[in-house]
Amino acid sequence: MRKPTPEGGPERLVTLADGVFAIAITLLVLDISVPQGLNPEQYHQALSDTLPNLGAYGISLAVLAGFWREHRAIFRGVQQVDGDVIALTVLGLGLAALVPFPTALVSEYGDERVSVVIYSAVVASLGAVHLALAALVARRPWLRGGAAPVRDEVLSTADLGATVVVFLVTIPLTLLIGTAAMWWWLVLVPVKWWLGRRENA
Numbered sequence: 001m002r003k004p005t006p007e008g009g010p011e012r013l014v015t016l017a018d019g020v021f022a023i024a025i026t027l028l029v030l031d032i033s034v035p036q037g038l039n040p041e042q043y044h045q046a047l048s049d050t051l052p053n054l055g056a057y058g059i060s061l062a063v064l065a066g067f068w069r070e071h072r073a074i075f076r077g078v079q080q081v082d083g084d085v086i087a088l089t090v091l092g093l094g095l096a097a098l099v100p101f102p103t104a105l106v107s108e109y110g111d112e113r114v115s116v117v118i119y120s121a122v123v124a125s126l127g128a129v130h131l132a133l134a135a136l137v138a139r140r141p142w143l144r145g146g147a148a149p150v151r152d153e154v155l156s157t158a159d160l161g162a163t164v165v166v167f168l169v170t171i172p173l174t175l176l177i178g179t180a181a182m183w184w185w186l187v188l189v190p191v192k193w194w195l196g197r198r199e200n201a
Helices: 011-028 040-049 053-072 083-098 098-106 113-138 151-179 179-200
Strands: none
Touching: 011 053, 011 098, 040 113, 040 151, 053 083, 053 113, 053 151, 083 098, 083 113, 083 151, 083 179, 113 151, 113 179, 151 179
């Protein structure tokens, strides 16, 4: 494999990623609000109407926080970045910044299959980019100064791969059974828990 010209240390790239993830998480909250000047009955109804928004916010917060954690883990021990690493990182950040859009679709039109399909496609794409980035860094030891990986590559790949597979499977599942396919996402909870225990063992 060719050895691309290093573009410098990863510090600015990691800082950029931290900023983009922080902004994306902040944007998730903007659609959650209660109008002013409501009477008590309207107020309680408006609070009830925010529940889908809060649910979508919670899911996307967990998704973005997980990918932010994975991004920092990928760069742990990295001493140099090259053009390919920068390109994949920017692509991933673009997808992360896009997450508030499908989140709004799911919160406002969660009963529409296309909303769930779009959300799943964006999250699966974001996971695939992180998977490609992790594989690229692992296959270019000179980016780590020749040092060994600081994480178990098999477990980290399984972690990212599980996310990609679950959200990809959601797409045909949604077309088959409807928006109830979102419950399928819960399978990630025990999977992530088990992989986390294995990594910390």
